[in-house]
Amino acid sequence: MLSRVANTLYWMVRYVERADNLARLIDVNRHLLLDFESLDSERLSAFWKPIVLSTGDEELFGTLYETAGSAEVIHFLTDDKRNPNSIVSSIFQARESARTVRDQLSDELWEELNSLYLSLSGGDMKAMAESDPGKLYASIRRAALTFHGIASSTTTRNEAWEFMDLGRYLERADKTTRFLDIANYLPAGIDGGETGAPGVLHWSAILRSCGAMGAFRAEYQGEITPENVVRFLVFSRDFPRSVRFCMNRVDQSLHRISGSPRGTFSCEAEREAGRLFSELSYGSAGDAFEVGLHTFLDQLQGRFNKIGSEIFETYVLMPERVQSRPTETFTPISAALAWQMEQEQQQQ
Amino acid sequence: MEMFEGYEPGKFYDEMFAAPGQVRDYCGPLFNRFNGLTERDFLARKATCELYFLRQGITFNVYHDNQGTERIFPFDPVPRVIPAHEWELLEAGLSQRLMALNLFLHDIYHEQHILKDGIIPRHYIENAKHYRPEFRGINVPKDIYIHICGSDLVRGHDGTYYVLEDNGRCPSGASYLLENRNALKRAFPGLFDTLGVRSVDSYPRDLLDMLHYISPRPSDDPVCVLLTPGCHNSAYFEHCYLAREMGIEIVEGRDLVVVDNIVYMRTTTGLVRVDVIYRRIDDDFLDPTVFRKDSVLGVPGLMNAYRAGNVALANAVGTGVADDKVIYYFVPRIIQYYLGQDPILPNVPTYLASEEDDKKYILEHLPELVVKAANESGGYGMLMGPSASKAEIEKFRELIIADPRNYIAQPVVSLSRSPTWCDGTMEGRHIDLRPYIIYGRDIKIVPGGLTRVALTKDSLVVNSSQGGGSKDTWVLRH
CATH class of the missing domain: 3.30.1490.270 (Dna Ligase; domain 1)
Incomplete structure (x- = not known):
């Protein structure tokens, strides 16, 4: 398939996944706030600031807003078009990508994404964000799930599909680590956690943001400790939002695209993905806490980025570097023809 | 109140009414279906059409940025009907015209007999803006120049069809023809089964057959692509739509590269040779090393590959000379000169x-x-x-x-009118017709066309850029 198209499909799905994750994150934290009684503005800011930090857009936030209260952060992450990674911006970019590669998508898939876009670009969205934000986030999550569902039931399992999958699982792995990282930004004792560590409420909020609460309980019978949460969200073999699960899929897609067997590599992206996947397969939560959770997560994010840029290098930049090679310059008119034309002019 | 109550055909040729209250016989069944609708039902169905266009993304952006709301092109649900005997005449006339125009272009780019015989003064050709003398003596695959033609037709007072202009460069609008039908089918699901309306579904298939036919490389499976200026072009929806319907890649100039006079596309698995380009870019932008130097839409070296016969272009380069409105004047003589026939469809006096x-x-x-x-x-x-x-x-x-x-x-041709929904009543509005004629192994015309309608009262300008809308076009089986 065309390199440009592969790249566009990859980003289309990444943006949908991004919007989905943000909707989860904001919604869960809004709910979490309800568990606290009257936070003053300073503590409120201490609560929301980590959310912004986790998205990596704190600099932009700082230039746009003076305070980090609920209203500001929620607006920044939800429908602020000045933030290229807000939910609305993500959906707009996903839809613009989809429009560009419309010929690759099933009718239903396009219609779903376009409908979401239309619903977010009308005036209704603003009204809903104010009157019933929960419903807004639920509808975005539902649309993202529907999008993935339609994609998986109407897309041929070809290269296009693998590039879409790459976008989804790289974004998801990245977001899962960022959710976990929120714990590291929280100030001491904000929700009653002893000695500065985030408490159970926060760890369960992180689980809920990943839609992992039920699955986690089934595995650990409700014992919400930092070790268990990290074990589950980073190292679980079977939970579809865990980093390891995502890396398995990334590695698999990369090998399906190149045709080389798993366990070997034919490009840097495969090498990095394979190495990371095996580290996660044989690693444990202890590794994470040994280097420090924040550092551990930070390193993971760096490696996701590396995989992403190597994919771009191999499948988009390399084909683009082929330059045109004309064997002759274009001669506007041959000498014989010029002579003939001159003769014809004379006859007039 | 009935939908057509009080409808006034006026002093123009009306497509549905022969006289006030007197419906043309072939419009009878359609009239009955629509006339019986309540206004509420009609509006609900009209809204269904509009929602369809919106959901399909057949829109344009009002403010040209992300902030703007998307609008659909106005669509009027009342179809325009062409009976079988009229369509036969149009088919014959359009085929004749396209055949003659192709012979003319071949001649102009080779021996120029028509100039030597004094049928057209030489200076008209050589001063034509879109004449490309650098392509004289170059053979194009199968000697076809205009592969897709979108001639604009209008009807005068007495209902005579006239050719208003020939669009032999990159005529657009075929996707609207197809989507107007899809929208109407959704809104009036029971309408089509008994009325004997001919299907327009064959268009993408005919287009692809033609592209395969002109491939310069003997192969069972030539690689055809659609070359678009990009997703910011106002016709991008159409480019995507046609590419998808045909199952071919849609490419931008930057996706193509010419190496040793062969055109390739850049894919994830390396370079893949391209045989046929259905280009939706004007001549001027095709190759920055030959035409406009500032064009970033084109492909450097494409013209060399084309002249070397390694790639086919539809339409060919240099067809614009036949679009020139001065050359239009000579088309009846062109038909006479090459085919020895009288033109079946007249020109508007010029x-x-x-x-x-x-x-x-x-x-x-x-x-x-x-x-x-x-x-x-x-x-x-x-x-x-x-x-x-x-x-x-x-x-x-x-x-x-x-x-x-x-x-x-x-x-001034006083264009025929068709009943059109205008803010609460049916009123006559002026229309034209753009059929799409494909020239490959033989000439094929999809039974239908894009009927454009001037929505402003008394206006004769149907262009979408100037307040025009469109209608579904029904060609009847009998």
Whole structure:
């Protein structure tokens, strides 16, 4: 398939996944706030600031807003078009990508994404964000799930599909680590956690943001400790939002695209993905806490980025570097023809 | 109240009514279906059509940025009906015309017999803006130049069909023809089964067959692509739509590369050879090393590959000379010259400002005439004499005197009208018709076309850029 198209499909799905994750994150934290009684503005800011930090857009936030209260952060992450990674911006970019590669998508898939876009670009969205934000986030999550569902039931399992999958699982792995990282930004004792560590409420909020609460309980019978949460969200073999699960899929897609067997590599992206996947397969939560959770997560994010840029290098930049090679310059008119034309002019 | 109650056909040729209250017999079944609708039901169905266009993304952006709301192109649900006997005439006339235009282009780019025989004065060709002398003597695959033609037809007072212009470069709008039908089928699911309307579904297949046919490389499975200016082009929806319907890649200039006079596309698995390009980019932008140097849309080296015969282009380079409105004047003679036949479809009477007698007539009758620049389209560069202000008329007088080669004039054709929903009532609005003619192994015309409608009362300008909408076009089986 065309390199440009592969790249566009990859980003289309990444943006949908991004919007989905943000909707989860904001919604869960809004709910979490309800568990606290009257936070003053300073503590409120201490609560929301980590959310912004986790998205990596704190600099932009700082230039746009003076305070980090609920209203500001929620607006920044939800429908602020000045933030290229807000939910609305993500959906707009996903839809613009989809429009560009419309010929690759099933009718239903396009219609779903376009409908979401239309619903977010009308005036209704603003009204809903104010009157019933929960419903807004639920509808975005539902649309993202529907999008993935339609994609998986109407897309041929070809290269296009693998590039879409790459976008989804790289974004998801990245977001899962960022959710976990929120714990590291929280100030001491904000929700009653002893000695500065985030408490159970926060760890369960992180689980809920990943839609992992039920699955986690089934595995650990409700014992919400930092070790268990990290074990589950980073190292679980079977939970579809865990980093390891995502890396398995990334590695698999990369090998399906190149045709080389798993366990070997034919490009840097495969090498990095394979190495990371095996580290996660044989690693444990202890590794994470040994280097420090924040550092551990930070390193993971760096490696996701590396995989992403190597994919771009191999499948988009390399084909683009082929330059045109004309064997002759274009001669506007041959000498014989010029002579003939001159003769014809004379006859007039 | 019935939908067509009080409908006034006026003094024009009306497509549905022969006289007030008197429905043309072939429109009877359609009239009955629509007339029986309540306004509420009609509006609900109209809304269904509009929602369909919106959801399909057949829209344009009002403010050209992300903030703007998306609008659909206006669509009127009342179809325009063409009975079988009229369609037969159109098919014969359009085929004849396209055949002659192709022979003409081949001649112009080779021996130029028609100039040597004095049928068309040489200077008209050599001064035609879109004439490409650098392609003289070059053979194009299967000797076909205009592969897709979108001639614009209008009807006069008595219902006679006239060819208003030939669009032999990159005619657009075929996707609207197809999507108008899809929208109407959704809104009126029971409408089509008994009325004997011919299907338009074959268009993408015919288009692809033609592209395969002109491939210069003997192969069972030539690689065809659609070359688009990109996703910011206003016709991008159509490009995507047609590419998807045909199952071919849609490419931008940057996706293609020419190595040793062979065109390739850049794919994730390396370079893949391209045989046929259905290009939706004008000649000027195709190859920055030959035409406009500033074009970033094209492919450097493409013209060399084309001249070397390694890639086919649809349409060929240089067909614009046949679109020139001065050359239009000569089309009846072109048909006579190459085919020895009388034209089946007449031209609108035309005056050439570059001929002294005609110029005199034009300048004396400006308030009655339509003046057109020879190489403009989309309703630009035009003077509608009867509705123009004195200042506009004087402006055109100067333009014509300064550059007579660039202007033609025609009497106003009072375009036929079709009943159209206008804010609560059915009223007559002027329409035209753009059929799509494909020239490959043989000539095929999809039974239908894009009917454009001037939504503004009394307006004769149907272009979408100037307040026009469109309708579904029904060609009847009997």
